[in-house]
Amino acid sequence: MNPRKNKPVIGISIGDINGIGPEVTIKALLDNRLLKMVTPVIYGHGKVITFYRKQLELEDFNFMQIRSIEEVHHKKINVINVVEESPEVIPGVETQEAGKMALAALDHAIKDLKDGKIDGLVTAPLNKNNINSPEKKFIGHTEYLTEAFEIKESLMFLVAEDIRVGLVTGHMPLKKVAQHVTAENIRKKLDIMLKSLQNDFGIGKPRVAVLGLNPHAGEDGLLGDEEENIIKPVIREYKDKAHLVFGPYSSDGFFGMMHQKKFDGVLAMYHDQGLIPFKSLAFETGVNFTAGLPIVRTSPDHGTAYNIAGKKIADDGSMRAAIMEAHDIIKNRGDWEVEED
Template sequence: MFKQKPTRIGISWGDPNGIGSECILKAFDDRRLFEDLLPVVYGHGETLRRQAAQFDVAIEIQDIEDASDAKPGAICCVNITPQAIVPNWGQPHPDAGEFARLSLETAVNDLASTKVDVLVTAPINKDTIQSKQFKFPGHTEYLANKAGVEDVLMILASDILRVGVVTGHVALKEVASSISKGRIERYATLLNESLERDFGLPTPRIAVLGLNPHAGDNGLIGEEEKTIIAPAVQSLKNAGMKVRGPFGADGFFGSGDFKQFDGVLAMYHDQGLIPFKSLSFGQGVNFTAGLPIVRTSPDHGTAFDIAGKGQADGQSLRAACRMAADIKNHRDAYREITVNPLKTPPSKGRDKGRF
């Protein structure tokens, strides 16, 4: 039987005062990952070895000068600084933010030059990473800017649920004014494309949530469902997509109706992520759809409150690594089955290449 080539995964360190490095070590403490993955961590090899001893993780860690030198069976580390890192566990600091930025930038550069196949990002502190070089709300917006892509969709995915968010990192008071028929159509289309191409789900079933309680109760609690969301759903149906809604979010998740759909499009961040994390926390993965590259991350943050205490769990980062490889393989398969063997047109748009 044909065995696929191992996926070379670039992993950014995240905030060095948070749980990112501990999660990386504990993720690969499951030796089965090395059968299909070649992990390349961007940070400092000796620091990672010291932390492996601190967190009682017996694993081989090799320093490499270049990601292309990565060998199977070990965590390979590209040193982005000559000196060992001494974490100030749980404490936000601009120096930690700068280290996280440099790790991310180095990993992205290697991804762009195809030295790694996919990107997995450990959590950053969105405040301390801010600088002249990084003026973005988070990883998603940074990568969209690097790729020159206007529309990307944050998808939280697990074995039981996939949720996309229309407005993302937007203040709650600005959500209603940020929603439009066109925006819903664009993001639903992105979700549909991603479910087909990235998750291998042909003709996916998508549920669209309402904005207001009880999806507006026919206009009694708000007009957005009648004037914006329902017309968008109808337009998507007319385009041939299998879309239903708008659904009231509480009843939709409380009744288990989400199990009938391949993907859910929520109107705002907490509407989608609270039920997702309630159902899948520690096992979920954050995936950025719409990019020409594959990027995933764990479904948690820096967790400063437990950093350095040995209490972090690597399960979500492990799932992020597996999903990144799976999505790459799905994209490769999708590209093969959709190519025209008689004429190969010049690639354009989202599939034009990397950064």
């Protein structure tokens, strides 16, 4: 047991303060089960939490303002101010100030992760438009964290109760996807997925389905040759090494017949091929997990949702699931002997 505390400290970067991130964070932390499982630390600003607490009419939602992670209180919800000035909160409006704060929150949390002062990170949604600057290009949380921890390869892994989908290619234009569907890239992502299923999800001998790139998985070369020349040979390699890897499957028929329930993981070739079925099946409980990193990072599977920000109707199911998933992965990695009540 870690002598500092008896439960993991989970950082929550606030994301875009004008989106639904603060609302779903507050709503999720109203669940007393979470406070028994983890010590939450919100990287944001006390004025933001106070604004949404008042708007949501949750005056009994209490938190402790701390100056740094060294002051963390393990029986409270903690909030660290990542900027000195009080931010202006305008729900549903994209502002440069909100983007600046979202990046400051993420960078502060990453520093504490690197220093070993928090045990995992849950990232609330942010807006790539207002977070980007000429000095620092931001493609997505997955890429940003991969670079921050100097890891050559990670895996965007969308997980829910009965579906886990990883991606060979992530945030890139569709016209570039085919050139990145190479045997080397498929092997890299398969290796990360198989290792993650074992170490992060506790599955001893995982079964993985690999999707094709083309319609009908190429239909024996009629609709494209990537399946015959690239994907099938890689699958054979893994089968020869006694891995339970199958495919390639046509994604429409695969998900249409709910075959994902027969597998522990599904490797999709590109972003929308994997995320459209995932979000259709598990939008309210889905979690985005970055596999392959030395630290645990999860997030809800939705965006800032400016259209409903400030309207008190955002569903916190995915945020709650992201916090619980972070806890479970930390436990599965063997970093904690989590005490049961």
